[in-house]
Amino acid sequence: MIPELGHFALVLALLLAAAQAVFGLVGAHNGDPRWMAAVRPAVAGQFVLVSAAVGVLIHAFVSFDFSVLYVASNSNSALPTFYRVAAMWGAHEGSLLLWAWILVLWTLAVAAFSRSLPASFASRVMGVLGIVSFGFLLFTLYTSNPFERILPAPADGRDLNPVLQDPALAIHPPILYMGYVGFAVAFSFACAAMLEGKLDQTWARWTRPWTTLAWCFLSVGIALGSWWAYYELGWGGYWFWDPVENASFMPWLVGTALIHSLAVTEKRGLFKSWTLLLAILAFSLSLLGTFLVRSGVLVSVHSFAADPSRGMFILAFLVIMIGGALTLYGWRAPLLKSAAGFQASGREAFLLYNNILLVIAALVVFIGTLAPLVNDALDMQAISVGPGWFTSSFPYLVLALAVLVSIGIHAAWKRGQLGAQRRRLALGAGIALFIGVVLVLVVYGAGDWRSMLGIVLGSWIIVSSLLDPIDRLRRRLSLPRAIIGMTIAHMGLGVCVIAVSTVEAYTIERDVALGPGETVAFGRHAYRFDRIEPVEGPNYEGVRAQITVLRDGLPVAVLHPEKRHYWVQRSTMTEAGIATRWNMDLFVALGEDLGAGRWSIRAQLRPLIDYIWLAAGLMALGGGLAASDRRYRARRDIAGSDAVPAAAAEAT
């Protein structure tokens, strides 16, 4: 009975989403305050209903209700409670429900924090969000009902995919979706502006914190996925250019361009149509990501079960949403001309170059991801677009971006005369060159020129971002959160560039066969295989090895890599043994049993790898600080009377 209530709640939520869209859009079009007043209650009601559906599904998992097909397919009586809750979004149906719930959560936040916005604008925003919500709820109910019954119920469930039985991956989808779905808010703001036919600097100020917040979540979500892949997939990589990874990376790249373009629109009223296009693109790429993961058009290691009818539905939804928004864009964007011009060395110009680079980067990923598909569609000869495509193009884009960031940070708005900043530029570049060369030559030794350049340029970004805040402190000026946030996020980029360059150039790895007591040495470090023993978990059995890492002959760490066999799903998972040091990871993964007590073992020393995820954390922290700047919190009146503190106004 309870699962049927969940199903029923979803149906009611679908109806409320339709009401939200109609009352919001038609009400605003006719300027009818009574219609517009109905929008917020519809949002609140929808939130309650979808939350109820989520609660019902979690309840079914926690209470072992195997009469629900989705529970029977993704849970098991031996599955620990934490994973039974996380199993709710462990497969297609439940993760769609999660998607819908997070969308309603964002909509509720918009409903709550948009009271200072003009009524017609706010109801248009929620109206557009209502359409998105309607589409996803319809998709859930029509093709992927998570409450479908299976009677009589099987005695036990199929168990959650063992790949997902991991803390990082259990929380990865909700956070990633917060990012994906958060771009729906920016998208709705863009559509509402086009419907109103009005886009000014106030609009950009409303849109910015929402976009930045979504971007923060996306950054953390991607980093969690990458971290998981590192220690769970077993071979020590942190990024595989897998279609599903790319699907989350493309919106991130375009979203990064968007938050910078929004900065220009807010400060200078420029790039209006470009900002709109980026807002549409960022969410379109999120939808496209969902499409690629769910439809099975691209076969990937972690894509969900293929189902052409689902693919067709999402494609139709994609065409309506994106096609609609782009039609609106083609019709309305020409009316939103920017008033002022800008100079080629002002901050505007640098942000434009950065935008172009980021969009090109997204395009590179896009082509690499979709090439196999275009290939199939046109029956062309196989062209190889593998990791080589990405690794041979992406580093150069990032290095170019690093140069632009390091210089652009010093450029002032409007009449940017970089000449005046020559001293600072030289100072920053000098310090960075010193740090980079010391790192490369003294600590790690010369390597690939791209990596050496990456380390120098990464240092340059960090130094450049720090110069302005230091200067402000010296002149006893205030340091608003916008500037602190920007500085931290840019340092995050610098840290990321350094870390990736170092990992790529200076990782040491050996694949060896070891028996008990044998040792593999590299440089000052050595890995000693002590023993291997059976291990048993709640829903798996396996073996665990003990491997001692020695440095200069003295033990510095004991690692316990595992190989687990999950008995219900009959799949084998590796758990790498990792010891994290401040400057490197000692990594070991267990391969195959070679017989006679010998095992194949992959041992690695990965310098600075943890700084990649730390960098994502810095970016998200910086974004969070910037999004909570005073000028977004303090003034809730209908802007126009611009009383923003002068310091904040100068920030990006």
Next chain:
Amino acid sequence: MNRFVLPFVVFAALAGVLYVGVKHSPDKSTMVSALLGKPAPAFELPVLGDASRKFSTSLLAGRPWVMNVWGTWCAECRVEHQALLDIARQNRVPIVGLNWRDEDAAALEWLARLGNPYTVVAVDGDGRTAINFGVYGAPETFFIDANGLVQYRHVGAMSPEVWEREFASRLPQVGMP
């Protein structure tokens, strides 16, 4: 062309490609088996419900047969059960059930309650036979021809459509000499 219309045009082209992509999306249920065209692994296993009897593949030599891998712990098996019952009713080919890593009592109770589509059910308690067939996850269904060669492997729940398209079409036509 107006530069503001360009994004729409690009998107329209992309949507066309995606449409073709969905239409032609690879069907994962036809996962290639290394056994295709090769002799089916021979096995001899106890019969479900009567451990004193043994089922041997040699009993089916010279005629086509179908093997369905299932277990009571498998939700998808429950989904395909009705389809299997309907297929069994046509009585065109023996369906051997391979009860994979299951408990006999549970399996018997399942068949008593839901109906038994199988000509015979062989008990693969330790899963060795399933491994020999390269079974990836239940349910899976194999078609073995009169020469004992594996001709088709279906991964996932059986459906009337799959049966007609991939299995019935491989059977000798009824009424033909």
